[in-house]
Amino acid sequence: MAISVVINTYNAEKHLKKVLDSVKNFDEIVICDMESTDNTVSIANEYGCKVVTFPKGDCVSAEPARTFAIQSASSEWVLVVDADEIVSDELRKYLYDFTRKNNNTAGLWIPRKNYFMGQFMHAFYPDYILRFFKREGTVWPAEVHTFPTVQGPTTKIPRKRKDLAFEHLANDSVYDCIRKINQYTENEVKKKSGKHYGAAALIFKPAFRFFKAYILKKGFLDGKAGFINACIQAVYQITMLGKIVEKEYQNPS
Numbered sequence: 001m002a003i004s005v006v007i008n009t010y011n012a013e014k015h016l017k018k019v020l021d022s023v024k025n026f027d028e029i030v031i032c033d034m035e036s037t038d039n040t041v042s043i044a045n046e047y048g049c050k051v052v053t054f055p056k057g058d059c060v061s062a063e064p065a066r067t068f069a070i071q072s073a074s075s076e077w078v079l080v081v082d083a084d085e086i087v088s089d090e091l092r093k094y095l096y097d098f099t100r101k102n103n104n105t106a107g108l109w110i111p112r113k114n115y116f117m118g119q120f121m122h123a124f125y126p127d128y129i130l131r132f133f134k135r136e137g138t139v140w141p142a143e144v145h146t147f148p149t150v151q152g153p154t155t156k157i158p159r160k161r162k163d164l165a166f167e168h169l170a171n172d173s174v175y176d177c178i179r180k181i182n183q184y185t186e187n188e189v190k191k192k193s194g195k196h197y198g199a200a201a202l203i204f205k206p207a208f209r210f211f212k213a214y215i216l217k218k219g220f221l222d223g224k225a226g227f228i229n230a231c232i233q234a235v236y237q238i239t240m241l242g243k244i245v246e247k248e249y250q251n252p253s
Contacts, residue, residue, distance in 0.1 A: 001099035002027040004073035008062035012083035032069030066140035086167035106152025107133035111165040123219035
């Protein structure tokens with residue numbers, strides 16, 4: 001069964017060659033580029049990829065272009081890979097075997113190994129993402145941090161199979177995390193439009209976010225980086241809640 005790899009890009013030259021080297025043995029590679037101004041498209045052409053273009057406009061993430069990219073593939077099965085993710089040979093073989101043995105399953109959740117401050121983060125693993133699915137009928141919402149809707153049941157790769165996880169090359173600094181908080185919470189606020197949070201939520205939701213990242217997800221195993229990450233998670237939550245409360249003050253009912 002043929003598999004198409006789909007990669008959405010915008011100024012993605014930093015890691016793209018490594019990513020393309022890791023997926024070169026799939027049947028097709030589709031690059032959906034959002035009008036890059038660096039060497040992204042040249043690299044894609046060098047590797048013989050099928051290149052399609054999606055207008056960037058005011059998009060701040062790849063999500064608005066996801067469905068277009070997926071439907072630009074020609075295979076029944078599609079693997080969506082970000083331009084900073086590595087696919088292991090073990091995962092490639094597993095996916096082809098999965099399509100041969102597939103029993104009416106339409107999608108597969110794949111774990112991902114993430115890094116922060118130069119080290120693998122236990123608190124982030126397995127970070128399951130729905131990235132392998134049947135192309136027909138799949139729709140990906142335009143909002144950031146969403147997953148596609150597929151036509152049928154899905155299953156997960158066992159979390160213990162770290163050899164099958166995506167290798168996320170991004171190694172965000174604290175600066176990057178704080179910058180992304182402002183961007184991503186804007187989308188969260190849109191999704192939570194109409195919700196109301198009282199004073200207790202402003203205390204307990206950020207506190208639980210810290211507890212979840214540091215204790216429940218075993219961030220304490222990551223040393224200082226784990227503690228800092230848990231604090232950043234709490235900041236994310238209070239920033240989102242603060243923006244919602246701010247809108248309430250600006251638009252009293």
